Every structure is written in C-alpha cells, then in structure tokens.
Amino acid sequence: MTTPVGWGHRPAEGEGESEAIRESRVYTITHRTEYGYSDVVTSSYGRGHLTPRDTVGQRCLAYELDVDPVPADRSTSLDAYGNISSYFHVTEHHRALIVTSRSVVEVDPPPTERYEAAWALSPWEAVRPVGHNGALASEFSLDLRPPEITAAVRDYAAPSFEPGRPLVDVLRDLNSRIFSDFTYKSGSTTVSTQVSQVLVAREGVCQDFARLAIACLRANGLAASYVSGYLATDPPPGRERMHGVDATHAWAAVWTPQNDWLGLDPTNDQLVDQRYITVGWGRDYADIPPLRGIIYTESDHSVIDVSVDVAPYDGGVSRA
Incomplete structure (x- = not known):
C-alpha cells in the first residue's frame, strides 16, 4: 500500500472568496481511497487517520469506516497526540482495496477575539x-x-x-x-x-x-x-x-x-x-498521514484513486 502524495487544495478563482458566515456549519465528508494492484495481494495491513477529532470548536457527530474486502481484524486507538487511529488487516486475496470514511462534523466559527485577543x-x-x-x-x-x-x-x-x-x-x-x-x-x-x-x-x-x-x-x-x-x-x-x-x-x-x-x-x-x-x-x-500500510504481493505496480467530498449536511448520514 502506498501513501497518496500531493494532496491539498487551493480553490479555483472565485471559490470561497466571500466572508465566512459567523455561524456554525455542519458538513458531511466522504473520503474514498482505492488501490489497484497488478497481481494478487495476499495480505494487507493498513492504518489511517481519517476520523475528525472532537475539539473545543468541533464535534464529530457521526463516523463510519468501510474497508473492502472486509478485514479479518480491525481496531481503533488514540495516538500520542490524541488523534484517532484506525487499524485493519485484510487476509482475503484481492487485487483492489477500497477504504471509505464517512463523517458528519459540526464546526463553530472561531471566537471573535481569537485573532484580536x-x-x-x-x-x-x-x-x-x-x-x-x-x-x-x-x-x-x-x-x-x-x-x-x-x-x-x-x-x-x-x-x-x-x-x-x-x-x-x-x-x-x-x-x-x-x-x-x-x-x-x-x-x-x-x-x-x-x-x-x-x-x-x-x-x-x-x-x-x-x-x-x-x-x-x-x-x-x-x-x-x-x-x-x-x-x-x-x-x-x-x-x-x-x-x-x-x-x-x-x-x-x-x-x-x-x-x-x-x-x-x-x-x-x-x-x-x-x-x-x-x-x-x-x-x-x-x-498524521491519512493512510499508510504494508502489503504482501508479487505485484510490480499499483494505482491509486482518491476522491473527497465535503458538502453541507442534508441529513443523509445518521447523526450519532
């Protein structure tokens, strides 16, 4: 498994130029990563930081992580900085691995005094x-x-x-x-x-x-x-x-x-x-890499496709 490179965003001209509204926002985030391999993978170990944190001004209202093929073992823990780390081990033979995280997150505007205190x-x-x-x-x-x-x-x-x-x-x-x-x-x-x-x-x-x-x-x-x-x-x-x-x-x-x-x-x-x-x-x-891991395979090359969607919450995901 390889880690995606070059991730980031600079909005196109006209995006996000209006002043942010001074109210909390609720988002649904879908983050999908698909790996494709030229030969069979017999075992795949992965660890990801994909779960939004709860902070003073942010609340993760719902979260789910899907891995396909279904892992034989998976767990969740906190790392040294309090970030949520998800581990999985896929033992089913596969030529593709798809990791999809879905979350609903509410974010407050920064207090007016934060940059004026x-x-x-x-x-x-x-x-x-x-x-x-x-x-x-x-x-x-x-x-x-x-x-x-x-x-x-x-x-x-x-x-x-x-x-x-x-x-x-x-x-x-x-x-x-x-x-x-x-x-x-x-x-x-x-x-x-x-x-x-x-x-x-x-x-x-x-x-x-x-x-x-x-x-x-x-x-x-x-x-x-x-x-x-x-x-x-x-x-x-x-x-x-x-x-x-x-x-x-x-x-x-x-x-x-x-x-x-x-x-x-x-x-x-x-x-x-x-x-x-x-x-x-x-x-x-x-x-804090989004995904990294180790695979066992004779594959000589792989491809990766990543898509992320951050949208206003519309009730499409159950709020926990």
Missing part, C-alpha cells in the same frame, strides 16, 4: 514553557530529523518576524508571503520533499506550504503544529457545487501561552475558521 495582538515571542501545557507545547518548537531549520529558512522567515510585531500580524504576513512567493502545483512534490527543496523550486502543494510555515515559526522559537483535515469551499456565485472534487488539506497552527492554537493556511492566505475540518495534528506529516 491580547495574546494575539501582543509582540510575538519564543516559547516559554509554563506549567503542564507549556511543557507539552515546547515539543512543537523543536526541529525535525533531518533538520528543516536551515539558514535559507531563517533568511526567508526574517522579514515577517520583526521584533515587537504583534503575533497575529506575523502570521498574516508569513501567510501572504508564502501564498505570493510560491506556486501551487499538484504532483510537483512528494511527502518526502524537504522544505529546503521547496524553497528552491518555489512550488508545491498544501503540505509543503504548511511545513514551510512551521519551519519558519520554529526557527524563531515558536511552537507550531502540522494539522491535517479538510477545507470546505463554496462554489462561485451562480454555479452549482461540484461533488467529489475536494481534497484533504493541511495547514499550520501556532501555540500561545494561553493554551490556544492559532491556525494559518498559507496555501490560501487564510486564518483558520469554520470552513476547516480538523482530523488531527502532530509535529509533521509523518505523525
């Missing part, structure tokens, strides 16, 4: 662990292995991190610069592409832009997380909504000493609001 308007500063939450957050300020914080990352970040600048202004400036300086190009990178390579190529997808923002934040001592989920987009005025053309999405979040995470999406130059549905978070993509 004292801590957002205060000058940015490096993480100062305070109490239990601060100690946990400090993990998110550490560099990865291999290192992502290079001289080039520090140089790129510098214009946004002026001393004494309010934190929210730093986030908005960094968001806008990445959005303007880099080209969204599907298939131009893989999950193994390094931030340094993205800086040279000046192109990538959402996971690359999120990881670049995170490296810039950590280079300046801030705690930043990689967030995986979905982005609901509204159709342009006068056009009907298209089904099955959405995608998984990735963005970044930065911690404040008030134990609040401020979300930023450099792919779309947006601060996170109720259009963003969170599946989970970690220090990097490797902590």
Whole structure:
C-alpha cells in the first residue's frame, strides 16, 4: 500500500472568496481511497487517520469506516497526540482495496477575539514553557530529523518576524508571503520533499506550504503544529457545487501561552475558521498521514484513486 502524495487544495478563482458566515456549519465528508494492484495481494495491513477529532470548536457527530474486502481484524486507538487511529488487516486475496470514511462534523466559527485577543495582538515571542501545557507545547518548537531549520529558512522567515510585531500580524504576513512567493502545483512534490527543496523550486502543494510555515515559526522559537483535515469551499456565485472534487488539506497552527492554537493556511492566505475540518495534528506529516500500510504481493505496480467530498449536511448520514 502506498501513501497518496500531493494532496491539498487551493480553490479555483472565485471559490470561497466571500466572508465566512459567523455561524456554525455542519458538513458531511466522504473520503474514498482505492488501490489497484497488478497481481494478487495476499495480505494487507493498513492504518489511517481519517476520523475528525472532537475539539473545543468541533464535534464529530457521526463516523463510519468501510474497508473492502472486509478485514479479518480491525481496531481503533488514540495516538500520542490524541488523534484517532484506525487499524485493519485484510487476509482475503484481492487485487483492489477500497477504504471509505464517512463523517458528519459540526464546526463553530472561531471566537471573535481569537485573532484580536491580547495574546494575539501582543509582540510575538519564543516559547516559554509554563506549567503542564507549556511543557507539552515546547515539543512543537523543536526541529525535525533531518533538520528543516536551515539558514535559507531563517533568511526567508526574517522579514515577517520583526521584533515587537504583534503575533497575529506575523502570521498574516508569513501567510501572504508564502501564498505570493510560491506556486501551487499538484504532483510537483512528494511527502518526502524537504522544505529546503521547496524553497528552491518555489512550488508545491498544501503540505509543503504548511511545513514551510512551521519551519519558519520554529526557527524563531515558536511552537507550531502540522494539522491535517479538510477545507470546505463554496462554489462561485451562480454555479452549482461540484461533488467529489475536494481534497484533504493541511495547514499550520501556532501555540500561545494561553493554551490556544492559532491556525494559518498559507496555501490560501487564510486564518483558520469554520470552513476547516480538523482530523488531527502532530509535529509533521509523518505523525498524521491519512493512510499508510504494508502489503504482501508479487505485484510490480499499483494505482491509486482518491476522491473527497465535503458538502453541507442534508441529513443523509445518521447523526450519532
């Protein structure tokens, strides 16, 4: 089994340009992944992060995960970051594997003060662990292995991190610069592409832009997380909504000493609001991949097809 690469979304011109309505939204999300193999697979082990999390501003009202062929064994657990991890083992011989998750999720708009509160308007500063939450957050300020914080990352970040600048202004400036300086190009990178390579190529997808923002934040001592989920987009005025053309999405979040995470999406130059549905978070993509696994086969090649649909809730899935 291979992990899908290049997942992400930058809305087409006209999508999602109107100001978000200040009310909660309820979505149905259908995420379907189909693997096809050139020879029989005798055994397939899979693990996925596909269940949206319950958070202060988000509630997963219903969820189901279908795997075809039916697994001989499956289970659900929480990972180190509290994300919901689903495991399955298929022992029936097969040439195709289809994993479909369906969920109903309610998302609240961010409180008006989230990006206007004292801590957002205060000058940015490096993480100062305070109490239990601060100690946990400090993990998110550490560099990865291999290192992502290079001289080039520090140089790129510098214009946004002026001393004494309010934190929210730093986030908005960094968001806008990445959005303007880099080209969204599907298939131009893989999950193994390094931030340094993205800086040279000046192109990538959402996971690359999120990881670049995170490296810039950590280079300046801030705690930043990689967030995986979905982005609901509204159709342009006068056009009907298209089904099955959405995608998984990735963005970044930065911690404040008030134990609040401020979300930023450099792919779309947006601060996170109720259009963003969170599946989970970690220090990097490797902590929260949608699907990964191991197969036993003589197959010499495989294909993968992924479709995601994020739609307003219409009662089509039972709300638990």
